[in-house]
Amino acid sequence: MTLVLKKTDYALMLAHARRCLPEEACGLIAGRRAEDGKRVEKVYLTANGDRSREHFSIDPQEQLGAVKDMRARGLVPLGNFHSHPETPARPSPEDIRLARDPSASYLILSLAGPEPELKSFHLESDLIREEELILV
Amino acid sequence: MRLIVAGVEKEYADGLSLTRLIELEKVATPQYVTVSLNDAFVESGAFPDTFPRDGDSVEFLYFMGGGR
Numbered sequence: 001m002t003l004v005l006k007k008t009d010y011a012l013m014l015a016h017a018r019r020c021l022p023e024e025a026c027g028l029i030a031g032r033r034a035e036d037g038k039r040v041e042k043v044y045l046t047a048n049g050d051r052s053r054e055h056f057s058i059d060p061q062e063q064l065g066a067v068k069d070m071r072a073r074g075l076v077p078l079g080n081f082h083s084h085p086e087t088p089a090r091p092s093p094e095d096i097r098l099a100r101d102p103s104a105s106y107l108i109l110s111l112a113g114p115e116p117e118l119k120s121f122h123l124e125s126d127l128i129r130e131e132e133l134i135l136v
Numbered sequence: 137m138r139l140i141v142a143g144v145e146k147e148y149a150d151g152l153s154l155t156r157l158i159e160l161e162k163v164a165t166p167q168y169v170t171v172s173l174n175d176a177f178v179e180s181g182a183f184p185d186t187f188p189r190d191g192d193s194v195e196f197l198y199f200m201g202g203g204r
Contacts, residue, residue: 028200050201057201060170060177064195071143080200087204095202100168104198 002037002132003078003105003120005029009043010135014116016045017083017109024048026056026082028063029105030070037132038078038105042070048082055094056082079122081107088112089119096128105131137190154183154194163196170197 009029017025026048031041044066049057058080067077079101084092089110091099099106102123110117120133137150141161148157154173158166171178172195178186188194 024204026200052203055201055203057199060172060197060199061175063197063200064172064175067195067197068143082202084204092202092204094204098199098202100165101198102164106202 001105001122002134003107004037004039004134004136005118006040007135009040010118012043012045013081013107013109013118017085017111017116020048020083021085021111022053023051024053024056024083024085025109026058026080028058028066028080029078029107030066030073030075031078033076033078040078041075042073043081044069053085077104079105079107081109081118084108084110084112086112089117091121091128099123099128107133137188139188139191140193142195150190151187154178154186154188157188157194158183158196161196165198168198170199171195172197 027046028044029040031039046058046062049059089108106121108119120131121128122131139148163169174193
């Protein structure tokens with residue numbers, strides 16, 4: 001599976017992640033599905049309900065509002081993203097435990113290194129695997 | 137009765153519980169799904185005893201969270 005993300009949307013996510021430092025930032029992604037993958041058309045920058053540098057959660061009411069907005073725009077939910085301010089762009093044991101939507105992409109944006117690093121993952125037979133991420 | 141499920145209006149039998157609706161809609165990993173009924177979230181333990189009424193709106197969401 002491939003996930004296509006516009007560089008402008010990546011820039012929004014990165015700015016949000018930097019603005020939220022030292023806490024983790026999070027948000028939702030929406031777009032369209034095709035046979036060969038998913039294309040992100042809109043990024044929703046949400047509050048981190050945990051207000052933590054080690055955890056994140058998206059308030060279900062905010063999520064519900066975003067889902068309705070996606071629907072009004074003819075888009076579908078594609079997953080979420082969150083930042084790792086101090087650790088690499090790989091799912092933590094808690095990320096894996098809480099990744100429960102088999103149709104979702106889970107993006108992790110690491111700010112730990114000299115350059116930001118974004119990776120995308122999805123659930124496959126209960127295992128979380130990295131998927132191809134293409135910036136356009 | 138007619139329900140709006142994930143934004144789509146559909147016809148269902150009267151007396152349908154949220155548990156049965158989740159089954160009928162083939163919701164993936166149903167043990168982890170969050171359900172809102174007319175924008176109010178329903179505790180999962182109450183799914184079997186919650187019966188949407190004609191015209192109600194139901195949404196299925198997954199908890200979005202994690203940690204480093």
